[in-house]
Amino acid sequence: MKLRMQAHVRKGAGKGLARQLRRQGQIPAVLYGQGTSLLLAVEPAAVRKVLLTQAGSTSLIVLTISEGEETTERVAVLQDYQTDPVTGAILHVDFFEVSMEKPVRVHVPIRVIGETPIGVKQGHGVLHLGIRELSVECLPGAIPESIEIDVSPLGVGDARYVRDLQPGEGIKLLDDPDTMVVTVSAPLSEAKLAARLSGEALGAGPAESTSTSPSGE
Incomplete structure (x- = not known):
């Protein structure tokens, strides 16, 4: 299954640039593989679309990469991604470029x-x-x-x-x-079910006591 995604080459890295990209509706990404790495920016909605497909991260993605007036295409898989632990928003994506003739x-x-x-x-x-x-x-x-x-x-x-x-x-x-x-x-x-339920109830007791005791924090 092949999907398509637009990307553009970004100049530089760092938290400041990442925040700037997110304000513009983009997220930082890196394309690894084939001996080089390329700093990119992509739309988070496009990444979510890939993750929501049945194939998910096993989907082949045709990345249309723009740099100035030049455009190239690379075939990759979504190797990894990071999300905000509170909001669940996608923060960063790693792609891995593949060759159709080499096993992955x-x-x-x-x-x-x-x-x-x-x-x-x-x-x-x-x-x-x-x-x-x-x-x-x-x-x-x-x-x-x-x-x-x-x-x-x-x-x-x-x-x-x-x-x-x-x-x-x-x-x-x-x-x-x-x-x-x-x-x-x-x-x-x-008998085993009753013993398990009893054990879970006993295990829950100290947790409740700890959560209500003064801690000074």
């Missing part, structure tokens, strides 16, 4: 498909996800939006591991083959 390593989300597992419907078990994404290596054009796993046949005590997945032709899984992806565990007995 990216993180791909796991997508659970199928019906409610047998162990949940008939055995009152609980479905647990061990991991939510996988590390893969493949050509940029083969990056999947997600890797699917059908949980329908799972009974109580059953599990699926990385080694059980079929990511598709040309896609190499980099995670440990013995990493558990999903399992259906047995339901808690009434």
Whole structure:
């Protein structure tokens, strides 16, 4: 999946310039890869659009980069981004330029498909996800939006591991083959459930006491 994004080359760096860019409706970005790095500015709305797609950060992005009167295009993936811890606003973005002929390593989300597992419907078990994404290596054009796993046949005590997945032709899984992806565990007995609830209640007591005691701050 390819998306397009406008960017322009920015001169200089630092917190002052970053604040100035944000006042202008832009955010600082850096394009890494292919032996060079390039300081850019992009619109936060365009970055949010990428993150909201099903493929998310695995999407290939065609960056149309303007510098004065010159315009170039680079193909990249969104490697990392920073957000404001209070407002959630996107503050900074890192892109990684890719070559369509060279394999890249990216993180791909796991997508659970199928019906409610047998162990949940008939055995009152609980479905647990061990991991939510996988590390893969493949050509940029083969990056999947997600890797699917059908949980329908799972009974109580059953599990699926990385080694059980079929990511598709040309896609190499980099995670440990013995990493558990999903399992259906047995339901808690009434005694164990009561003990857990009792333990949580006891654990909550000191926290409430601490929050109401004078601290002088």
